[in-house]
Amino acid sequence: LTILREEAPSSDEAKDALEAAPTNSSSEDFIHVVAPEGKLGVVVATSPQGGPVYVADLREDSPLLGKVHLGDKIIAIDDDDVQQLSSIEVSQLIARKSRNPQRKLTILREEAPSSDEAKDAL
Numbered sequence: 001l002t003i004l005r006e007e008a009p010s011s012d013e014a015k016d017a018l019e020a021a022p023t024n025s026s027s028e029d030f031i032h033v034v035a036p037e038g039k040l041g042v043v044v045a046t047s048p049q050g051g052p053v054y055v056a057d058l059r060e061d062s063p064l065l066g067k068v069h070l071g072d073k074i075i076a077i078d079d080d081d082v083q084q085l086s087s088i089e090v091s092q093l094i095a096r097k098s099r100n101p102q103r104k105l106t107i108l109r110e111e112a113p114s115s116d117e118a119k120d121a122l
Helices: 012-020 087-096 115-121
Strands: 002-005 028-036 042-045 054-058 073-077 102-110
Touching: 042 087, 054 073, 073 087
Parallel strands: none
Antiparallel strands: 002 028, 028 102, 042 054, 073 102
């Protein structure tokens, strides 16, 4: 399992997906997670406000445990934009690719505020 942090994607499709993702300054990071074949033990959900699906739960035996966090938004799978797909469609896409030796998930992660920022918010 590999996680890569990049400011720019490596392909045009990923670039389009990343550019289409909503951002609100530097408080969000794009992270590429390369997942192994098989079940990932990730439960995804769709927010009532819309937007990309997010990680709602991780099973204890998930190969992505510690790599993917609760609340991470999945915006692309193997560089295909999934921001407009439902949680069921994203789950089905991941399942269809379960026999691939690896799958690349592009996620958008909100960074936790630093302790100074948290103090300023009070």
